Amino acid sequence: MEEKKNLLTYEGLRKLEDEIQDLKVNKRKEVAQKIKEAREQGDLSENAEYDAAKDEQRDIEARIEEIEKILKNAEVVVEEEVDLDKISVGCKVRVLDFEYNEEMEFKIVGSTEANSLQGKISNESPVGRALLGARKGDTVMVETQAGNCEYKVLDIQRSN
Numbered sequence: 001m002e003e004k005k006n007l008l009t010y011e012g013l014r015k016l017e018d019e020i021q022d023l024k025v026n027k028r029k030e031v032a033q034k035i036k037e038a039r040e041q042g043d044l045s046e047n048a049e050y051d052a053a054k055d056e057q058r059d060i061e062a063r064i065e066e067i068e069k070i071l072k073n074a075e076v077v078v079e080e081e082v083d084l085d086k087i088s089v090g091c092k093v094r095v096l097d098f099e100y101n102e103e104m105e106f107k108i109v110g111s112t113e114a115n116s117l118q119g120k121i122s123n124e125s126p127v128g129r130a131l132l133g134a135r136k137g138d139t140v141m142v143e144t145q146a147g148n149c150e151y152k153v154l155d156i157q158r159s160n
Helices: 010-039 048-072 126-131
Strands: 006-009 074-077 091-097 102-109 120-122 139-144 147-158
Touching: 006 010, 006 048, 006 102, 010 048, 010 074, 048 074, 102 126, 120 126, 126 139, 126 147
Parallel strands: 006 074, 102 120
Antiparallel strands: 091 102, 091 147, 139 147
């Protein structure tokens, strides 16, 4: 079975590369030092610092493995080449929410970069999926757990 491609913008790719670099170069050394110091305290069977440091080491290695897997299957969206005629990953979209009569702005990103607090929604989310392929002036219906929402696409821009 082929693994799913992870769509990333350059910004998302850079963040993951920076994070994995920090984990490998800095965090690994820090936790190794903590383990060394905890070992020097003697008996490891009742050593909370040692157990905490080993847990932290396990978490760091798991995150490194997770990022490596994401990067291995990464497909970078070149935002400068995004077609602004229709919504796709890498676009910034301004929509009108009919229910609340308010304008909202989203950046459509791959699922690994999604962060609703920063206005970055996944292309796999209900709203993201509904918006993909829509053009300026289109109205899209989004089925959510809370019911249906209707958005009118007001503008499509490059996100950078």
